[in-house]
Amino acid sequence: MQQFTDRQIEIMEAATDRISKFGIQNLTIKTLAQDIGLSEPALYRHFKSKNEILISLLEYFRTEMQNRIGSIASKPTDTAGDRLRAIFDSQLQTFTNKPEIVSVIFAESIFHFDKSLTNKVSEIMDLMQNNINANIKDGQKSGQYTTLMGVSTLTTIIIGSMRMTVLKWKISGHKSNLIKDGKAVLEGILKMIEKK
Amino acid sequence: MQQFTDRQIEIMEAATDRISKFGIQNLTIKTLAQDIGLSEPALYRHFKSKNEILISLLEYFRTEMQNRIGSIASKPTDTAGDRLRAIFDSQLQTFTNKPEIVSVIFAESIFHFDKSLTNKVSEIMDLMQNNINANIKDGQKSGQYTTLMGVSTLTTIIIGSMRMTVLKWKISGHKSNLIKDGKAVLEGILKMIEKK
DNA sequence: TAACTTTGTTAGTGATTACTAACTAACGTT
DNA sequence: AACGTTAGTTAGTAATCACTAACAAAGTTA
Numbered sequence: 001m002q003q004f005t006d007r008q009i010e011i012m013e014a015a016t017d018r019i020s021k022f023g024i025q026n027l028t029i030k031t032l033a034q035d036i037g038l039s040e041p042a043l044y045r046h047f048k049s050k051n052e053i054l055i056s057l058l059e060y061f062r063t064e065m066q067n068r069i070g071s072i073a074s075k076p077t078d079t080a081g082d083r084l085r086a087i088f089d090s091q092l093q094t095f096t097n098k099p100e101i102v103s104v105i106f107a108e109s110i111f112h113f114d115k116s117l118t119n120k121v122s123e124i125m126d127l128m129q130n131n132i133n134a135n136i137k138d139g140q141k142s143g144q145y146t147t148l149m150g151v152s153t154l155t156t157i158i159i160g161s162m163r164m165t166v167l168k169w170k171i172s173g174h175k176s177n178l179i180k181d182g183k184a185v186l187e188g189i190l191k192m193i194e195k196k
Numbered sequence: 197m198q199q200f201t202d203r204q205i206e207i208m209e210a211a212t213d214r215i216s217k218f219g220i221q222n223l224t225i226k227t228l229a230q231d232i233g234l235s236e237p238a239l240y241r242h243f244k245s246k247n248e249i250l251i252s253l254l255e256y257f258r259t260e261m262q263n264r265i266g267s268i269a270s271k272p273t274d275t276a277g278d279r280l281r282a283i284f285d286s287q288l289q290t291f292t293n294k295p296e297i298v299s300v301i302f303a304e305s306i307f308h309f310d311k312s313l314t315n316k317v318s319e320i321m322d323l324m325q326n327n328i329n330a331n332i333k334d335g336q337k338s339g340q341y342t343t344l345m346g347v348s349t350l351t352t353i354i355i356g357s358m359r360m361t362v363l364k365w366k367i368s369g370h371k372s373n374l375i376k377d378g379k380a381v382l383e384g385i386l387k388m389i390e391k392k
Numbered sequence: 393t394a395a396c397t398t399t400g401t402t403a404g405t406g407a408t409t410a411c412t413a414a415c416t417a418a419c420g421t422t
Numbered sequence: 423a424a425c426g427t428t429a430g431t432t433a434g435t436a437a438t439c440a441c442t443a444a445c446a447a448a449g450t451t452a
Contacts, residue, residue, distance in 0.1 A: 007429090023309035025221075029410060038430075041412075045429055050410065108367070109303035113219035122367070149384040156364065156381055157357040164356025171304070171318070185352055188345040192388035203399090225440060237442075238400055246440065 004060060008046050010036060012057040020100035024110045051114065058120035061101060062127065068094070069131055080139030081190050087131060088162060092182045095166060099174045102166055132158055139193075146193045154193065161185050200256060204242050206232060208253040216296035220306040247310065254316035257297060261320065264290070265327055276335030277386050283327060284358060288378045291362060295370045298362055328354055335389075342389045350389065357381050 004012070014035045018027045029050055033040045047053045068090055077083040095102050105124050111117035132155050139145035145154070165185050169178040200208070210231045214223045225246055229236045243249045264286055273279040291298050301320050307313035328351050335341035341350070361381050365374040 023305070023307075025309050028408080030408085039432080040410085041432090042430055044411070103305060107303075107305035108363070109219070109299060109306050111219075113221050146388075148387050150380070153380050153384045156360050156377075157353065157384065160356040160358070160360025160363075160381075161353040162356070164352050164359060167304070167356075168352065181352075184346070184349050188349045188353060191344050192342075224438080226438085234399095235401060236440085237402090240441070241399055 003063070004056065005046065008056065009060070011043060011046055011053060012060055015053050015057055016098075016100045016104055019107075019110075020103040024107075051116070054111070054117055055120055057104065058117070058124065061105060062120065062124050065091075065094075065124065066127060069127065073131060073134070079194075080135055080142065080144045081194055084132070084135050084139075084158075084190070085186065087135070088182060088186055091128075091162075092166075092179050095169075096178055099170070102170050106163065106166065106170075128159060129155060144194060146195060158186075158189055161189060199259070200252065201242065204252065205256070207239060207242055207249060208256055211249050211253055212294075212296045212300055215303075215306075216299040220303075247312070250307070250313055251316055253300065254313070254320065257301060258316065258320050258323065261287075261290075262323060265323065269327060269330070275390075276331055276338065276340045277390055280328070280331050280335075280354075280386070281382065283331070284378060284382055287324075287358075288362075288375050291365075292374055295366070298366050302359065302362065302366075324355060325351060340390060342391060354382075354385060357385060 011032065014032055015027060018031060018035060022031075027050075029040050029043055032053075033043055036043075043053075047056065069087060072083065072086045072090060075086075077086065105121065108118065108121045108125075111121055133151060136145060136151050136154050136158075140147050140151065149157075162182060162185065165182050166178065169176050169181065207228065210228055211223060214227060214231060218227075223246075225236050225239055228249075229239055232239075239249075243252065265283060268279070268282045268286060271282075273282065301317065304314065304317045304321075307317060329347060332341060332347050332350050332354075336343050336347065345353075358378060358381065361378050362374065365372050365377065
């Protein structure tokens with residue numbers, strides 16, 4: 001059942017912290033080993049390369065997110081807007097609990113050079129995209145959302161707005177209130193797109 | 197008048213291309229010198245360090261953007277919405293003409309480790325932010341925009357949506373139509389926030 | 393024309409990188 | 423008790439990094 005060992009998870013979390021605190025350039029096998037209190041070669045007992053640590057890390061989050069968002073999607077809600085609220089509630093809560101992860105999964109650019117890593121980041125983006133897309137289609141079909149805009153345009157606006165909120169929170173050094181700001185943005189959008 | 201020499205501009209543009217094509221990790225003095233057809237030490241005749249190349253590159257774009265957006269802001273337009281259109285028209289046109297720049301200025305994360313670089317990226321973000329902020333304040337004050345939301349929430353939505361559009365374009369390998377998609381997103385937002 | 397400045401070169405520096413070879417102690421299984 | 427596996431160690435590897443010393447050719451100026 002468990003896909004990763006305890007040690008592997010420890011390594012992935014240490015790597016996430018490193019990237020969050022000092023950037024990907026500072027994530028070396030040496031610094032990582034020091035963070036955990038092991039020698040460098042010890043890490044190679046658990047991952048066959050540095051790249052595999054990063055890939056696993058992204059895969060670990062993707063699986064968690066898929067389960068989390070998936071369980072929301074399967075639960076019935078009153079309105080499409082409520083489901084949208086639940087999705088972002090869950091997402092913002094996850095980021096608040098583990099701010100470091102944001103530096104990794106929102107940073108498509110830091111992995112630009114490596115195809116396998118870019119793909120993993122894309123998978124995570126697609127996961128969110130597909131969920132929002134489905135929500136909007138559903139909301140428009142049932143007459144709850146405006147049809148003044150196409151599905152993809154509306155998806156771009158919603159995801160873009162939420163990403164921007166997270167980015168601002170990150171830049172503030174996690175000092176701003178992500179949950180509050182995120183709610184304000186989502187409610188603002190819903191005010192505009194929900195038909196009364 | 198000219199802040200940078202021709203050679204310096206050549207180096208900065210080559211650096212931008214490198215980052216865009218292969219990521220910051222692949223930007224080394226060696227690859228950069230090869231791209232231009234010079235030896236490595238020759239680059240140090242024009243910039244005192246690799247970091248200064250990056251800082252200058254960001255400064256170069258910031259100045260250009262400041263002049264460009266500044267001249268739009270000083271021109272009178274019929275409505276606040278029209279001014280918003282002009283700002284993003286200009287911005288999207290600039291990105292279309294020089295797609296590589298997007299990889300650099302939208303990548304706050306790649307410079308995460310260096311304070312002077314982070315500051316430069318922040319300056320560029322603030323520049324856009326302040327312009328949009330002023331536009332929304334003006335539009336709300338004159339009764340053209342809805343006041344259902346606060347200024348900062350609306351700014352986040354607009355900038356976030358446009359950034360997302362650019363990001364999608366970048367991920368598509370610049371295959372999608374940035375101008376068209378950007379227009380669709382902006383018109384969608386204006387449809388929702390402009391009072392009739 | 394002599395001296396200086398600019399812009400380039402070749403050859404090299406020490407530091408750091410991801411990763412490996414070889415070995416060992418602890419532990420589970422038969 | 424014998425044996426294999428797991429998870430760690432020390433000591434190294436070649437490659438690559440940003441950057442420098444020393445020198446040279448060409449153009450500019452006195």
